[in-house]
Amino acid sequence: MMSPMKYNRLSVAVMFAGFVLWVIGITCIHSESMAAVFMAGTIVCVIAGVVIHAKYARCPECGKHLTRIWGNECPHCGSAIEQLQDVNK
Ligand SMILES: [Zn+2]
Numbered sequence: 001m002m003s004p005m006k007y008n009r010l011s012v013a014v015m016f017a018g019f020v021l022w023v024i025g026i027t028c029i030h031s032e033s034m035a036a037v038f039m040a041g042t043i044v045c046v047i048a049g050v051v052i053h054a055k056y057a058r059c060p061e062c063g064k065h066l067t068r069i070w071g072n073e074c075p076h077c078g079s080a081i082e083q084l085q086d087v088n089k
Contacts, residue, residue, distance in 0.1 A: 011050070
């Protein structure tokens, strides 16, 4: 099982991938049907990113959302997310 901080970073990465798809779709794709495929991919990535963040990117100590992707501590209560996960293994 991945730690909440890894899910947090994954959700941001997935949303960023969606953003990249959107940029490619509006800049490089000149066929309307292909542009629609890229737009659908953008929507799927953004929804998946939001769902991953909402479901898994929570502090195991205080239950709040991890609103930042840097560092290994909870920004709310200071718990070490990655270390906590290692101890539980
Ligand atoms: Zn916390």
